[in-house]
Amino acid sequence: EPEVTQTPSHQVTQMGQEVILRCVPISNHLYFYWYRQILGQKVEFLVSFYNNEISEKSEIFDDQFSVERPDGSNFTLKIRSTKLEDSAMYFCASSEGSSGGELFFGEGSRLTVL
Amino acid sequence: QQQVKQSPQSLIVQKGGISIINCAYENTAFDYFPWYQQFPGKGPALLIAIRPDVSEKKEGRFTISFNKSAKQFSLHIMDSQPGDSATYFCAARKGSARQLTFGSGTQLTVLP
Numbered sequence: 001e002p003e004v005t006q007t008p009s010h011q012v013t014q015m016g017q018e019v020i021l022r023c024v025p026i027s028n029h030l031y032f033y034w035y036r037q038i039l040g041q042k043v044e045f046l047v048s049f050y051n052n053e054i055s056e057k058s059e060i061f062d063d064q065f066s067v068e069r070p071d072g073s074n075f076t077l078k079i080r081s082t083k084l085e086d087s088a089m090y091f092c093a094s095s096e097g098s099s100g101g102e103l104f105f106g107e108g109s110r111l112t113v114l
Numbered sequence: 115q116q117q118v119k120q121s122p123q124s125l126i127v128q129k130g131g132i133s134i135i136n137c138a139y140e141n142t143a144f145d146y147f148p149w150y151q152q153f154p155g156k157g158p159a160l161l162i163a164i165r166p167d168v169s170e171k172k173e174g175r176f177t178i179s180f181n182k183s184a185k186q187f188s189l190h191i192m193d194s195q196p197g198d199s200a201t202y203f204c205a206a207r208k209g210s211a212r213q214l215t216f217g218s219g220t221q222l223t224v225l226p
Contacts (some may be wrong), residue, residue, distance in 0.1 A: 004157075031212060042219055043158060043203060048212035056212050091157050103214065105157030
């Protein structure tokens with residue numbers, strides 16, 4: 001069964017450092033997403049990406065965040081200068097494209113900022 | 115107005131019992147209401163979803179009940195099993211928007 005894969009599974013970084021989280025969406029999917037989940041809290045939308053540009057973003061997705069699809073398979077989330085409050089589980093998701101399309105989530109990348 | 119409120123925060127049910135999780139929303143533009151199941155260390159996985167043109171949808175032991183006038187929807191798990199123990203999130207999406215708004219989650223424990 002096709003799946004969304006994410007790397008790394010866990011990353012520990014110092015405050016102020018840059019972090020890149022990587023995702024390989026399901027191959028025939030057209031929409032890509034990043035969500036985050038702070039420990040014990042709800043899943044929050046960060047950004048959606050379609051046709052090589054951001055289609056929607058939340059208030060959380062400020063100038064410290066960026067997304068990129070550097071090649072035909074990877075989808076990355078970059079946090080330019082990490083803060084303590086960026087510590088969370090980051091989930092990548094993808095969907096086929098229709099407005100009713102199911103989102104398929106990866107297993108997440110846990111980011112710990114010290 | 116973007117919030118989806120979910121209750122209870124945690125739920126303990128005996129094996130074979132019925133688990134009921136409730137969600138309420140305010141934004142009438144929401145038109146797609148999925149439920150996600152999340153096991154520890156895993157990403158959320160779609161369990162079942164409903165659109166407001168129907169009042170109920172059933173898939174196996176899982177049923178969504180939808181009350182459009184009250185702006186509420188609920189997940190019923192019949193004959194709950196220990197393997198159902200997980201965190202359940204309701205969510206909502208409006209129109210052509212891509213983002214899902216999630217509820218705060220319910221940690222379900224089914225005792226053997």
